[in-house]
Amino acid sequence: MKSLLSGNEAVARGAWEAGCNVAATYPGTPSTEILENLIKYPGIYTEWAVNEKVALEVVAGACFAGARVITAMKHVGLNVAADPMFTMAYSGVTAGFVIVTADDPGMWSSQNEQDNRHYGRHAKIPILEPSDSNEAKLFTKLGFEISEKFDTPVLLRLTTRICHSTCLVELGKRKTHKVKGYKKDIKKRLVLPAHARLRHIIVEKRLINLARFSETFPFNKIEWGKKTLGVITSGISYQYAKEAFPNASFLKLSFTYPIPEKLIKRFAHQVKKIIVVEEGDPILETEIKAMGIKVTGKAKIPVCGELTQKIVRESFVRKISTKIKAYKVPARPPVLCPGCPHRGVFYIINKLKLTATGDIGCYTLGALPPLNAIDTCVCMGASVTNAHGLEKALGKDFSKKLVAVIGDSTFFHSGITGLSNAVYNKGNLNLLILDNYTTAMTGHQPHPGTGKLARGEQGKRIPPEDVVKGCGVEFLKIVDPNDLKATEHAIKQALEFDGVAVLIFRRPCALLLKPNPAYFIDPDLCKGCRLCLRIGCPAISLQFPEDREKPLAVIDPTLCFGCGLCAQVCTCGAILAPEKAKKGKK
Amino acid sequence: MKRDAFDIIICGVGGQGIILASNVLCNTAFLESFDVKKSEVHGMAQRGGSVITHVRIGKKIHSPLIEQGNSDIVLAFEKLEALRYIHYLKKNGTAIVNDREIPPMSVLTGAAQYPVNIKGKLKHRGMIYFVDAEKIAFELGNRRTVNIILLGVLSCFLGFKKKSWKTAISKNVKKKFVDLNLAAFNRGASLLTKIDILSFKKKQSR
């Protein structure tokens, strides 16, 4: 039976068919839907871990027990999980261990374009690179087998266009895998130097065996075409190159670390000219050049951004002049939704002209105009630590105008360590936790603060305030961010407090709730002062009716969430609550 | 009119239901025994940002992306977004544009202007059909049906069987909304006149 699956759905299906027993991941675009889909299958334990390092360690533990395991993360997530991954490369596996990295060329939803194929060589583990959903499913299954055969974790490398592209996939049945049970083996699992020295030798031997395997791996394959041009490629780049050069000969690599040197040489001998088509860094290119083979790659193809068939073609063939004119239109970056509970906090930060170190989540959007409320965004958790560092460099006075802003999921991901660090090191951190009861940006996954588990059942809820208190914070308040007066008052209090102060702004994400009736702007009362525009609500616009001297603010009732924030900002009393609006309309 | 390949761009604003629409479209094409590839954006852009989905239908498809100037059809859920992505449309291609304006933040705050005369600017790019899907959705009593109404309009140009669409819609929407969405689809499918479609066929066969 065939079904339309995205790359992420296909990975989940492949893991399930392979009898995978345990899966743990932390969400992140573009890998989130892998666990979301695994949850739909029976017979596999799934959990949302609090971060990627935790996820990888959890499945490593399950692997100790002889379970087939998988973890998945976005590219930067693997930086967080790199520590245990490098050790697991030494330790090896007891049953199949697949680590999925989903890179984001083009940065559709990310802070960088790192090419995680580097991690294969760096951690000395093999890499599989699918080119579509079909291969994503197949390679996931093969990943478990290769992992067991060579006693190594396997890195399955996806990119956004694999994760979020859909194609037809042949479905198979599940082959159950029995969890073998735990057997003590300290030489493998306890990496004391004495053990690790021996393991390293094994790892190097393993690489030689893996290289041999790569030569015969059936999906490292040659597709002969005209021999004037040979294309060496992998992953999604294969699809682009196939369209750009339909008549060329192809060496499609799927097992891309270690590379099959003999196969590459054989291919190279038979074609006149070779190009290497790869997105991101020149990884295959560098390896092939080191073999003494002349190829062209990044001298022509861009390193930055994602590729398309057009970019691939025009990198090598002179452009045919078919310039298509695109209109210049105003950009439409993402925005905080109408009714978003983060909005009130950002409005006050902007109003008080504070410096705010930021973090990653929907609330990063508070950096955009007109709120302009955030100064920095480095990586998850860095709001807390960056603020602490700023204070230590500039002195305590600076912290009277400085706040750190973090989401609830991010707080559990990596904010807690920074908070305890600030308390311990006598900081004056002012931490604002935006608790919207969910991991909103990635599509509403639960986390410890929600107490819900991956499959929807009730787990143990850990209120963020309990963690904050446990860290030794002496100033703690829980505030409704939709109450602007209370929000402003609490922030001022926190700034004045000597020591670490934490405010938890608590209100559920608007997308989890039904909207309230819409507010209404009375045109007779609106003075066109634009104050309400400063909250950056997509539902409020300014119009310029011909019969009016001043502009008029208008609320689009189809977009309005009825949160009432604008009414608190308006000094003319022109913005009316739904009840009054009804009367007004009569 | 059964062609063997269609490249379709669907664009609009994050949150307008584009992902669901493209799922239904792909499912229908699959039921019609085509190879299908779709590429879309998740994550950040879904928070009210500009969104573009590529749908490719044919015998054997490699790249999930459509080249600029190559799309047979552009289905735009919003006018400004139609203008932003119209350069994907091939010469004499067809664009279906939802007659709705959603101003981006820069326009709301007065830092930029919403483009004027979008109809005029699009006109010479191909066959452009403006559709007031919002009005129909309002009549149907559910604003979330806009995406399926627009799919109904799109269906006029693809020649897939009604039954395939029906099956795909039933598969992709919640059970209690199936009837509503089928009604929405039918409304969309009956919007264009026979003349519109005839002239489209003529252009295609050239």
Ligand SMILES: Cc1ncc(C[n+]2csc(CCOP(=O)(O)OP(=O)(O)O)c2C)c(N)n1
């Ligand atoms: C290391 C790492 N893992 C995952 C992500 C993906 N990611 C970006 S924002 C976000 C969720 C943030 O949730 P929360 O802090 O609750 O803020 P909200 O979006 O709900 O406002 C995640 C998981 C990332 N950017 N970096």
